Amino acid sequence: MDIKLELIGVPVSDIDRAKGFYEQVGFHADHDVTVSEEIRFVQMTPPGSACSIAFGKGITAMEPGVLDNLQVVVADIEEAHADLTARGIAVSAIDDQPWGSFVYFADPDGNRWAVQQTVPRNG
Numbered sequence: 001m002d003i004k005l006e007l008i009g010v011p012v013s014d015i016d017r018a019k020g021f022y023e024q025v026g027f028h029a030d031h032d033v034t035v036s037e038e039i040r041f042v043q044m045t046p047p048g049s050a051c052s053i054a055f056g057k058g059i060t061a062m063e064p065g066v067l068d069n070l071q072v073v074v075a076d077i078e079e080a081h082a083d084l085t086a087r088g089i090a091v092s093a094i095d096d097q098p099w100g101s102f103v104y105f106a107d108p109d110g111n112r113w114a115v116q117q118t119v120p121r122n123g
Helices: 015-025 077-086
Strands: 007-009 028-034 040-045 052-057 070-074 095-097 100-106 112-117
Touching: 015 028, 015 040, 015 052, 070 077, 077 100, 077 112
Parallel strands: 007 052, 070 112
Antiparallel strands: 028 040, 040 052, 095 100, 100 112
């Protein structure tokens, strides 16, 4: 039996600000639907990913900014760092570890992301 992770809820305080930020990062806006006065559903997907994030009104009971370990994977961490920087995203310096090379950033609410190249640059 296949079990596929397809959607992760991300708690945000300002839906439109979050949507703009994730578009700036390069995510594609798949859906932005106001279902009722209590529910607005925004789904965004990183380029090439089978898993998306969702945020909005009535989506999660988590407090904005509590996610601290969302992770995406790229083939080239230097290219990712340069691309995110060019898009105006505040990213960390490249962090080389024995298990991969990383850069880190946070959304406007403080939800933290790691971008990993699984093969270390020095490996």
